[in-house]
Amino acid sequence: QQQVKQSPQSLIVQKGGIPIINCAYENTAFDYFPWYQQFPGKGPALLIAIRPDVSEKKEGRFTISFNKSAKQFSLHIMDSQPGDSATYFCAASIRGGGNKLTFGTGTQLKVEL
Amino acid sequence: DAGVTQSPTHLIKTRGQQVTLRCSPISGHKSVSWYQQVLGQGPQFIFQYYEKEERGRGNFPDRFSARQFPNYSSELNVNALLLGDSALYLCASSFEQLPYGYTFGSGTRLTVV
Structure with a gap:
């Protein structure tokens, strides 16, 4: 129940x-x-x-979409650039839950020219 | 402003030995958390210290211990090293106790041979 499942593994x-x-x-x-x-x-x-009271948040080229009923959230990278090639991790925490982040397994992103 | 600094950057130890890793948080940050990141995986929570007291502990054996000093720097100690302890050890600092707005250091790469 403490897990966060991330996909895809690479992109x-x-x-x-x-x-x-x-x-x-x-x-x-x-x-x-x-x-x-x-x-x-x-x-x-x-x-x-x-946070779960918001369905979408944008900061620059990065957008999080959050679906509380489906218990899913996603990261979108607009106009991706080769400099965005990196590993991306989602995470989650519980207020009062040991003051920790629980991370997903990571997605290795490669943006090709 | 200096970010989170960790030392050493790389370390090679023999199975059974003991190791001490060090972390200096961002100036003004009172919380230090330690994470273990095995190659190809997301970081796993080890400890959190806030105002020099342990405020969170992950699912790691008693061979792992930590402390926080009056200047808010921190040490992570691992005794009786096993091959499976080989990983990147990350320190994260934040102003408050909750894991919001973490700033991670670049980590200490520990190899146990």
Whole structure:
């Protein structure tokens, strides 16, 4: 019940395309859903985050869509660029649930020219 | 402003040895959390310290321990190293106790041989 399931494991898109990465969860007590971007040799960096009272949030080229009834959320990257090639992780946390993030298994994105 | 700094960046240890990893949070951040990231997986929560007290513990054996100092820096200790402890160890700092707005360091790559 504490798991966050992420798909796909890897993704290749052309420059300008819109990659979509999906995550699903079971525990309805999760109340914070961030997305992280990680480049090789670096730690994860926070991209964007959403709470379950909002269905969509945009920050620059990054959009989170949240479907509370389906217990799913997704990351969309508009006008993707080769510099977006990285590993993306979804995560979730529970207020009062041990002060931790539970991460998905990651999606390796490659944006080709 | 300096980000989260971790030392050392790389470390090779022999099975059975002990290791200490260090983390300096962003100035003003009072919370430090430790995560283990095995190659190809998402980070797994180990500990959280806030105001020098342990506020969260993940599902790791007692060989793992940590502490936070008065200047909010932190150490993670792992005793009796196993081959399976080989991973990237990440430190994340945040201003508040809850895991919102984490800033991760670049990690310490530990190899156990």
